[in-house]
Amino acid sequence: MRQVTVGGTSNNSLDNTATEYNIIVGARNWDTDINEGKQLVSTGGFISKLYVKLDAAPGSGKTWTFTIMVAGAASDLTCSITGTDTFGVDESNSIAVSAGNSLAIRATSSGSPTNSNATWSLIFIGTTVNESLFLGKAQLNNTQPTYSGIFGWFLNQPNEDINYQVIPTAGVIKNFYVQLNKQPKIGRSYTFTLRLNKANTALAVTLADLNQTANDTSDEITVAAGDKVGLKVVPSGTPSGGALAFGFTFRADIKGESCVMGQQGTTPSASDVDYADIVNSQIGFSATEIDHRQIGRACLLKKFYIDIPNTPPGGGGNAWDLTVRKNGVSTDLTVNLTGSNLAGNDTTNSALFADGDYMTLMIDPTSVPNLDTEGMHWGMVSVAGAISPSRTITRLTGIRHRFSAGRTGGRYEIHGVLGGISAFTNYQRRNKPQPWSPAFDYGGFYDPFAFDPTYINPEDI
Structure with a gap:
């Protein structure tokens, strides 16, 4: 995958x-x-x-x-x-x-x-x-228990409501690896534990004395869409501070799906539009969209989940609209939080990105919603493989892939389906044997020129 x-x-x-x-x-x-x-x-x-x-x-x-x-x-x-x-x-x-x-x-x-x-x-x-990576980085506090998310960069906080993220699709989290840039020192340690909905799980490791790496490859934690996840760090004996590198494996129940998660533990404006990075960075919400631009390779974003820790928008028409943006333009992928709701999702719409498209998150208040001082937390599904921006769509047709396995050149017709609209593309294969449809790329052998979110590679079965 x-x-x-x-x-x-x-x-x-x-x-x-x-x-x-x-x-x-x-x-x-x-x-x-x-x-x-x-x-x-x-x-x-x-x-x-x-x-x-x-x-x-x-x-x-x-x-x-x-x-x-x-x-x-x-x-x-x-x-x-x-x-x-x-x-x-x-x-x-x-x-x-x-x-x-x-x-x-x-x-x-x-x-x-x-x-x-x-x-x-x-x-x-x-x-x-069907395994993908959760890659994480955190700055440690060596004097008290603290929390971070599990996807991106974090400054650990003693308040768990500031640092957590939202799972957008069902699956399993496993294979927990950690590495410190400094030894804890003799008689001192850190314990790292995956949190699920603000409770400890069995997926945990301890680093003590002069050890700088550890892992838990035995325990697996089942998660569902909308679950809150984070990492708890407990120091013992005032170990050396520094940076924590870590990673988890995510195995989605639905083939082809991986996660993109983020959060901001600060407060957006209740009167003006603000923006945030899709995945965590060191800056909070701001009114300047270009400060928050990130990119991906060709992919489809969907199943967008939002969570606010404690303070809902409130009545009287107060609301938050959170929208995924592409190259400075709003997509249809948006969540509206109103009234007493602390969580919401958009599992209907999607946003298609080509290689190098900028992606940002826009936060637009309606009326004057109540502010939650612990910020906002989100997650969405990414499906890799989309129509290449360097190829031309010649006409709309069909709903299935057609290909000749093992062929090494020539002109091919590739069919794809996206949100009920199918695209027919022509492209030139590279002069290497191709074992399956190019809807998904494997190992750099070919590019994804057609996209079908229901397609499964034979290798994934």
Whole structure:
């Protein structure tokens, strides 16, 4: 199964005088210490199709180079952006990753390019059927119990209502891996526990003494759409502080579905439109949409769930409208919270994104809704594989895929269905054998030129 990652932020500029690192999913400030950029793989698979987009071109004769780091070493998955270009893509390389490997993205420069904000995405393909990654990063508090979400970047908080996220589809969370950038010290420890609806689960690990890595690959936790999930961190004996890299595996009940989750533990405006990153970053709500832009590879977002911890919008027409935006334009994927409701969802509509499309979340108040000081929390489903922006849709027709397995070239007709509208596309296959329909990509062998959310790869059965 393919998973599209969403990362980067348009509110933290690169530094052309330094080698810097950042996380893969979500975003934090760029840092010269690779440990601050690490997140952990929890199940084996392949990563490929790195896509990086800049706000500003590097300038003539100047270059930014972005490289995926695996277990602290530079991989072959890399792309460069030069001159007047504002994006770069690596469509050729596919890198094997194993459970426990750390991932990060590295930025280097030559010729003193223009400092710019960057956003990025790649594809993960799990070796095990229907498994995807929850990649996490948190800054620890070593004096008291604290909480974070489990997808993206977090500053741990003692108030659980500030840091949690919402599961958008049923499945199982398992394979919990953790790594500290500092040893706890002799006689000191951290215990990390997955929380489900504000209760401890059996999925937990303890790191003590001089140990910096641990995992729980035995316990599995069943979750349902709308469930609240988070991570509880309990220090003992005042261990060393620092950064936590972690990861979980998610196995969705519905094939092809992975999760995109976020939250903001701050308060949006009750009178003006605000925006947020789809996946967590270090900035809160703000009125400037371009500060919150992130990208993905081609995907469909759907099953949008929202949760507010304690304070509903209130009566008298008070409401919150939360809408997924594409390239600065509202999509149909939106949730309306009114009256006494603390949670809502949109399981009817969807939003289709092509490679490199910007995605943001818009928060629009109606009347003057009551403010919840613990912010807002959300999750949505992502299905990878959509109509490529570089191919032309020639006409509407059909509802099924047609292909010739193992053929190595020529012109093919691919049928796809999206929200009741089917698209017929023509494209040229790469000169490699193709084992199944190109509705979903596997291991970088071919591109997804047609999209059918009901299609299942033969390999997934």
